[in-house]
Amino acid sequence: FDARDLKVTISGNPSPHLIYHFALVYSGWEHAEVVLGGESFTALACGLQNALWQLGGVPHEHRTDSLSAAFANLEQDAQEDLRTRYAALCADYQMEPTRNNRGVAHENGSIESRHGHLKDRLDQALQLRGTRDFASIEDWRTFLAQIVGRHNARRRDALRIEAEHLRPLPSRRSCDYDEATVLVTSSGGFVLRKVFYTVPSRLIGHSLRARIFDDRIDLYLAGQPIETLPRGRAPDRGRGGHDHVVNYRHVIHSLRTKPHALANLVYRDKLFPRSEYRRCWDALEGALPKAAACRSMVGLLWLAHDQACEAELAATLTGILDGQGLPDLRDLQERFQRPGKEPADVVVDIPQPDTYDDLLTAREMAA
Numbered sequence: 001f002d003a004r005d006l007k008v009t010i011s012g013n014p015s016p017h018l019i020y021h022f023a024l025v026y027s028g029w030e031h032a033e034v035v036l037g038g039e040s041f042t043a044l045a046c047g048l049q050n051a052l053w054q055l056g057g058v059p060h061e062h063r064t065d066s067l068s069a070a071f072a073n074l075e076q077d078a079q080e081d082l083r084t085r086y087a088a089l090c091a092d093y094q095m096e097p098t099r100n101n102r103g104v105a106h107e108n109g110s111i112e113s114r115h116g117h118l119k120d121r122l123d124q125a126l127q128l129r130g131t132r133d134f135a136s137i138e139d140w141r142t143f144l145a146q147i148v149g150r151h152n153a154r155r156r157d158a159l160r161i162e163a164e165h166l167r168p169l170p171s172r173r174s175c176d177y178d179e180a181t182v183l184v185t186s187s188g189g190f191v192l193r194k195v196f197y198t199v200p201s202r203l204i205g206h207s208l209r210a211r212i213f214d215d216r217i218d219l220y221l222a223g224q225p226i227e228t229l230p231r232g233r234a235p236d237r238g239r240g241g242h243d244h245v246v247n248y249r250h251v252i253h254s255l256r257t258k259p260h261a262l263a264n265l266v267y268r269d270k271l272f273p274r275s276e277y278r279r280c281w282d283a284l285e286g287a288l289p290k291a292a293a294c295r296s297m298v299g300l301l302w303l304a305h306d307q308a309c310e311a312e313l314a315a316t317l318t319g320i321l322d323g324q325g326l327p328d329l330r331d332l333q334e335r336f337q338r339p340g341k342e343p344a345d346v347v348v349d350i351p352q353p354d355t356y357d358d359l360l361t362a363r364e365m366a367a
Helices: 041-055 076-092 105-129 137-153 156-163 248-257 259-264 275-287 290-306 310-322 329-336 354-366
Strands: 018-023 030-035 061-064 096-099 178-183 189-192 195-198 207-212 216-221 224-230 243-245
Touching (some): 018 041, 030 105, 030 137, 041 076, 076 096, 105 137, 137 156, 178 189, 189 207, 248 259, 259 290, 275 290, 275 310, 290 310, 290 329, 310 329
Parallel strands (some): 195 243
Antiparallel strands (some): 018 030, 189 195, 216 224
């Protein structure tokens, strides 16, 4: 169901998303999780399997809504593929797949009413919390899991009765992701579903296998996992422009060789790891010539990467900017540069030549 009514924000920013909600009709046991990318097979497959494995058993029937959002804007072949994959998923768990018919009240009531109850519980819990803002999406997920967990604790006795009628789980989970092959270009990244992702420069020129989940993309090279990236999404469900998922650590080495390129980077706004760095760039750009601003900003990003001081440096930059000053790169380098380790003294004992005579004598006697 749509979670926008809860008005949850992440670090002060709106975060439109869905909540996948699974419930057993008799006991009322529930599972709920955040879905970032809208209704899709991957979201359904991941949420359903997470629920079943947490439950520890499989019901005989799995009923969903009409799945109209999942089928929206799909070509006929793609719709048929989604139906086939959903049927195969249910077959793996020996569940009968059924769907509600739109507008038939008695079919929708057992689940739709539970959606409403969960929304009410979440809304009340958020009011008691005093704020609907969370530092990260993970904090919101944890909060959601806590609310559902408290509800399930009150359903233990009923669940014991219902559990006797559940089938056992299969030996392993079924596929709950899409796959694609991507080529890492000389720009240090690849484009997947109208989103540009940066990767470490060592992967330039390689073809990677991407497993696409609702919230992340796992990358494989020659069958070995090498990188996990947060998943991005193009604006307007892919009908608008492109999006960018950028990790400054992936591109900072090339930027050091051409710092002036920072000014015209298409994904510059996504490059800064924290809002403090974006604020610093705005201040440098407004006060210095473009070339000097680029050199200073790239130097600060390199310092954050090289000395692993991203958070500490961000706090220092905030203090400088709040005081109406500009960061001095050389001063900050001296402050955050860790002293290098002194090379250890290596003492080599040179053996006396006569020890070799002893070895030769022992060898002759052994012969």
